[in-house]
Amino acid sequence: MDRTGTEPHGPAGPTASAERRPRVFSGVQPSGDLHLGTYLGALRPWTERQDARENVFCVVDLHAITVPEAIDPARLRDKCREVAALYLACGIDPDRSTVFVQSHVREHAELAWLLNCTTPLGWLYRMTQFKSKSEGRDSVSVGLLDYPVLQAADILLYDTDLVPVGEDQVQHVELTRDIAGRFNRLFGDTFRLPKAEIPKSGARVMGFDDPEVKMSKSLARERDRHAVPLLADEKRIKKTVMSAVTDSGREFRPEHAGPGVRNLLGVHASLTGDAVDELAERFAGGGYGDLKKAVLGAILDALGPIQERYRELADDPAELDAILAKGAERARTTAAETMARASAAIGVGA
DSSP: OOOOOOOOOOOOOOOTTOOOOOEEEEEEOOSSOOOOOHHHIIIIIHHHTTTSSSEEEEOOGGGGGGSSSGGOHHHHHHHHHHHHHHHHHOOTTTTTTTEGGGGGGTTTHHHHHHHHSSSHHHHHHHHHHHHHTTOOOOOOOHHHHHHHHHHHHHTTTTSEEEEEEOOGGHHHHHHHHHHHHHHHHHHHOOOOOOOOOSSSSSSSSOSSOOOSSBOOHHHHHOOTTSSBBTTHHHHHHHHHHHOOOOOOOOOTTTTTTTTHHHHHHHHHHHHHOOOHHHHHHHHHSSOOOHHHHHHHHHHHHHHHHHHHHHHHHOOOOOHHHHHHHHHHHHHHHHHHHHOOOOOHHHEEEE
């Protein structure tokens, strides 16, 4: 619900039919390296639910340019292709899910402008992410402040029902609901109000060098033993996992073990399907080195096929381009309908 409790209804009515599968929108920025946490928390759950949902998966390159000093145009284009290829290598099927690059569908930017004109400035200043990213800077771009409005446009364009996010992104989905609700009140029922969906497991893979913080692309850029990039070679993976922080004891029971041990057990469980308690019992009496070796093996087994498929796509850029072009065309069909509805509601356009 938005702040007034209004839900959309009626002909614009992005109301769901009984036959319609829930539509999901999600995206990843083409900045930094996708890592094990991205795979377990996002990419693998996406692939597992492809038949139960209508999926829209986007490489959100427009979000990656909010800090202009950090932009390298050639690298940005390369990273877009890398992220898209990893989507596919991890199991996203472009025949069952829509996969595309955000900037290839102009309606994302167009709808963001309409939403800008109806979003109170104060709502953006209260966003936690803006506060943290702008702290200590002499100046910030309007794009950094406006990032959540573009994110709202991304979601609302596709009449999205569910947005899979970590706990740190729930605020952005709530803001999207507020923005959509305000637009609906001002101009009539136009947008469906989406809901955040927090994964029950695998959502918080912690850093191997600091198990008190969530594994992240930004920290991985600064610390080479923080995360396992999906495209890392065996030597890099082994170095990271075998140097993972544990503690000075020999405790494996989750309720008594340190956060580093719990993180390793959780990673192993997520990759193999074994229960954490069963793993704790299996490794009890041994050293943490045995657990690390087992986690290393599970990671290598999981990433091997992903890296092989990625190399196939990288060696055939025409195939990847064709998939992304088809995905953009499919996305544009829905996006254009929503954009026309919003434009008519506010009184602009033909």
